[in-house]
Amino acid sequence: MASIIFRDSNGDNAGDFIGESTVTQSCEPCMKTNKSKTATVFCKECDEYMCDTCKNPHTTYKTDQHTLVNFLDKKSAPVMIDMKGINKCNEHGRDIEFFCQDHSKLCCSSCVLIHRKCGQVDEIANVSRQTRPELQALKQSLIKLQSEADDIIADCKQSETVLNKSIEKMSLEVDAMRDRMIQLFEVAKKKFITEANEFRTAESKRIGNRRETSSKVKEDICTVLSMCCIVLERGTPSQRYIYSELIKEKRNTMESNIHDQRKIKVAPTVIVSFSKELTSFHEVGSNIIQLNYDGNKTVKTSRIGLPSQPRQFTMELLVSMDLPKTGDDHMEPCLSGLDFLPDGRLVAVDNHNDKCVVLNDQLQRLGKPYKFKIRPLGVVCTSHGALCVTFGSKKVVLLLSVSKDNVIKLTRKIKTSSEFDSVCCMSPYHMVVSTRDDSRHARMLSVDGVESDFNKLVFAKKTYKAHGSKCTYIQSKNTLVLTDRKAHTVYLYDTLMGTFRAVTNEDIHIPIGACVGPGDTVLVCSASKHSIVHMSVKGEIIGTYPVDMRFPNSICVSKDGSSLAMSNCVEGIRKLQLYKLSPATS
Known part of the structure; x- marks a missing residue:
C-alpha cells in the first residue's frame, strides 16, 4: 500500500481541522478477498479503485460503458484519505456508515438502532453515489471565512497602530494641559505677588504715618512734661496756674491724636487664600484626568469645571x-x-x-x-x-x-x-x-x-x-x-x-x-x-x-x-x- 503526504494550496489551514492527510490507494475488489494490491485505475461510474488484474474483468462483464482513469492522474482520480478519526462515531467509536435525514445526523451501526424509527436513514455508500456532497461550496465558504479572518487580523493591526498613536497624542495633550496650568499658576502668582507688594506698600505707609504721628506726639509730650516738672518744682503759684491752663489744650490735642492712632488697625500678618476651584482641583486628585473611549459613551470631566459647560x-x-x-x-x-x-x-x-x-x-x-x-x-x-x-x-x-x-x-x-x-x-x-x-x-x-x-x-x-x-x-x-x-x-x-x-x-x-x-x-x-x-x-x-x-x-x-x-x-x-x-x- 502506498502512502503519500498530500497538501493543496490551503493545506496549512486545513491542518487545523484534520491535520496532515495520508493518501492510500488500494484495490477494492482485492480487499474483499482479503488481498492487498495497489490500485492503478479508478472507475468513475462505480466509484471504485482497482488494480491492473481486476480492471479487465470489470470492463468485460459490465454491460454499460465504464470510464476508467489512471489513478496516477491526480487531477482526475479521487484518493483514499486517512481521515484521522473524524469518520468515526464520537459516541461508539465505530465507522460512520449511515446518515439520518430526519435528524441530519451521521450514524454508525450502533446509532442506527437508536434511529430505527426515523423515516429516512440512508447508507452513506449508497447516497454518496447518488448525490455528491457540496464540498466545493463548503471549500469556497471556508476560503471566504479565511479572507474575512485575514481582514480582521489586518484591522487589528491597524487598530493597534491607531491605538498606540492615540495614546501618544493623549500624553502630549495632557502635557500641554499641564503646561497651560503651570503658566496660569505662574500668571496668578505674579498677579498675587504684585497685589501683595502693593498692599505691603500701602500698609507700610499707614504704619509709617502712624509711627511718625505717634513719635511727634511723644516728642511734644516729652517737651511739655519736662517743662511741667520744672514749673511744678520751682515755679510760683501764678506760674503753675498759668502753665496748667496752657497745657490743658495741648493735652487734649495730644490725647485726641493718640486716640486716633489707637483706632487705626494695621495688618502685620497676611495669609494667602486659594479659590474654591483650585482647592477643588486638589481634592479631586488624580481623577482630574479621565480616559474616554468609543465604548464609553459617558464623557467624564473634572469637578473643577475646566472642560465642562455652564449648567442650568x-x-x-x-x-x-x-x-x-x-x-x-x-x-x-x-x-x-x-x-x-x-x-x-x-x-x-x-x-x-x-x-x-x-x-x-x-x-x-x-x-x-x-x-x-x-x-x-x-x-x-x-x-x-x-x-x-x-x-x-x-x-x-x-x-x-x-x-x-x-x-x-x-x-x-x-x-x-x-x-x-x-x-x-x-x-x-x-x-x-x-x-x-x-x-x-x-x-x-x-x-x-x-x-x-x-x-x-x-x-x-x-x-x-x-x-x-x-x-x-x-x-x-x-x-x-x-x-x-x-x-x-x-x-x-x-x-x-x-x-x-x-x-x-x-x-x-x-x-x-x-x-x-x-x-x-x-x-x-x-x-x-x-x-x-x-x-x-x-x-x-x-x-x-x-x-x-x-x-x-x-x-x-x-x-x-x-x-x-x-x-x-x-x-x-x-x-x-x-x-x-x-x-x-x-
Missing part, C-alpha cells in the same frame, strides 16, 4: 418677605444693595432709611441696624466680616466691620474722586465700582482708598446717571460685567485682553443688578421681564428664570453658591426673597 440650575423659593414701613423707618424700605457674609448671613443697605441691616436665613433682623448720615447705594463683603458701602454723589465710601454677634462698626471713611454707584469684590483688598458721570464706567478701589483704572479697557463714549449701570466682577475669568439699563445690554469685558462682548437678547430688558452666579457665570436682573437671566462669560444665554417679584433690582449669591437673595424697589410692592439654588437634573 433650579430655584426654590425659601422665604419671601414684604418690606413695609416699620416703627424705626421714616419711609418704605428700598434695599439698593445686598451681599452674603461668608457664614451665610445676609447684609442689606436701605437707601430710603439710611441704614445697614444683618439678616438670618429666615430674613429676620439680627442685632441693631447701623445708621448712616447719607443714603447708601451698594454693599459688598470684602473679607470675613468686612463691608464696603458706596454713597454715590457724596463721593465717599465707608468700610464697616460686622462681628459674630451682629454688631456693625465703622472702621474707615474713604473720600473718592469719582461718584461710585454699585460695588463688588475683586480680591480681599480690592473692589470694583461702577461710576456716575464718568467716562470710566468702572474703576478699582483698594481698602486703603487707592483708586485705579482698567487701562486696557475702552468704554463707550458716554456716561451713566444714577442707577444707569451696575457692575460685578468674575475673578477667575478676569471678567468685568456692566449692565446698561437704557440700552438693554450687558457688557462683558476681558480685563487681561482688553476685549469685550455686548450681549443683547429678547429676555434682557432693563438690566439692573448683576452678580456672579454658580460656576463663575453671570446672573442679571431683567427688571421689566420680572426675571433673572443666566449667562456665561462668553455671553451665551444659559437660562431665564421668572421670579415672583415685580421689577427685581438687587441680587446676590452666597459664597458657596447654594443661596440667592433678591429685592426690588417698586413702591407699594417691595419684597425681599431668598432662594435655594440646585443644579438642574439633565
